[in-house]
Amino acid sequence: MTVLSVAMVDDAMDPALPTDSPVEGAPALGAGLSDPGQWVELHGNYLFRYALIRVRNETVAEDLVQDTLLAAFQGKDRFSGQSTERSWLTGILKHKVLDYFRRQARERTIMEDASMPEELEGRFDDLGLWKHEPESGPTDWGADAAGLMQRKEFMAALKQCISKLPPRCADAFVLREMEATDSDRIQEMLGVSPSNFWVLLHRARMQLRLCLEQNWLKH
Amino acid sequence: MPLNPLQKANYAMMRLMIRVMPSCRDISQLISAGMDRNLPLRKRLSIRLHVSMCKFCRRYEKQLHLLREGVGHYADPEVNAVEKSLSPAAKEKLEKALADEAK
Structure with a gap:
């Protein structure tokens, strides 16, 4: 339960728990939920x-789902029926996921080297152009790349490529692109x-x- | 593969112009930045001008947008085809935790 204890501090600061606010004439709070x-x-x-895709660790994902x-x-009495049960639960999980990232960041005391590795930097020539000999710029992905992405x-x-990113780099990317979190908030x-x-x-x-x-x- | 004369000329031209313009390295950074915040008009124009002349940066820009789209599919638990589901043991554990809570 270590996951929960630290999370409570942040819960108090951030009222991001179910935001689905009751409206006049809406069904009674807690109504419409299925049997827990x-x-x-x-x-x-x-x-x-949902959790596993983001935190990339099965044990952590299980703990977050349990929390x-x-x-x-x-908090089931606070469910107002304004959203579906699933999106209500997902909203709570999302908040737990963000808390997890926040705790992870605190525990990472060693700052990763933020500079570009040679594998990336070496694709540019002395003036900063994509090298032409050998051709080192992006190749043509073809017209059906978007379709193949499904x-x-x-x-x-x-998945493989994300796992090769330095952890902090991967966290920033996941928060920005999967959670569409505000940049200020991620920082x-x-x-x-x-x-x-x-x-x-x-x-x-x-x-x-x-x-x-x-x-x-x-391939 | 050696460059043909036209490609050579184009590269030489780019090397000349890059002395007064942002380089591909700069532009790749600006393209990424433009996906997260509003860039000033001057920077947006310099991206447009550069990609109009540089096929690599044109591809780079397009592919970053494709990446964003692909990550969107990947992030959706209903669409993601590679992450596993709960194990029976984990399911049981969750059910027990909820049942204990309900007592």
């Missing part, structure tokens, strides 16, 4: 996968300066793009 005994069966997989279900159970092969490659959560944050994102995108080019489209 059914929640794992109905939403367990969805919530677990979410218990918090939902305790396929399993793309997702497997993306505060990860404890990085704005300029550092832009470098992390730039680096993540450049590395992911190259990794996908090499591991997804070449």
Whole structure:
């Protein structure tokens, strides 16, 4: 339960628990929820996968789902029926996921080297142009790249590529692109300066793009 | 693969112009920045001008937007085709935790 104890501090500062506010004429609070005994069966997989995609660790994802279900159970009288049960639960989980990232950032005392690795930097020539000999710029991904991104092969490659990012870089990218969190908020959560944050994102995108080019489209 | 004369000329031209313009390295950074915040008009114009002449940066820009789209699919638990589901043991553990809470 260590996960929960620190989370409470942040809960107090951030009222992001179910935001679905009651409206006049709306059904009574707590109405419309299914039996909590059914929640794992109905939403367990969805919530677990939602967490796992983001935190990239099964044990952590399980813990976050458990925290979410218990918090939902305790707060079930606050459900106003303005959203579906699933999106209400997902809202709580989302908040737990953000808390997890915040705690992780605090525990990471060693600042990663924010500079670009040679693998990326070496694609530019002395003046900062993409090298022409050998050709080191982005290759043509073809007209159907967008369609191929719905396929399993793309997702497997993306998962692999994200796992190769430095952790802080991956966290910044996940928060920005999967959670669409405000940049200011991510900087505060990860404890990085704005300029550092832009470098992390730039680096993540450049590395992911190259990794996908090499591991997804070449096969 | 050696460059043909046209590609050579284009590269030489780019190397000349880059002395007064942002480089591909700068532009790749600006493209990323433009996906997160509003850039001043001057910077947006310099991206547009650069990508109109540089096929690599044109691809780079397009592919970053594709990446964003692909990550959007990946982030959706209903669409993501590679992450696993709860194990039976984990399910049982969650059910027990909820049942204990309900007592």
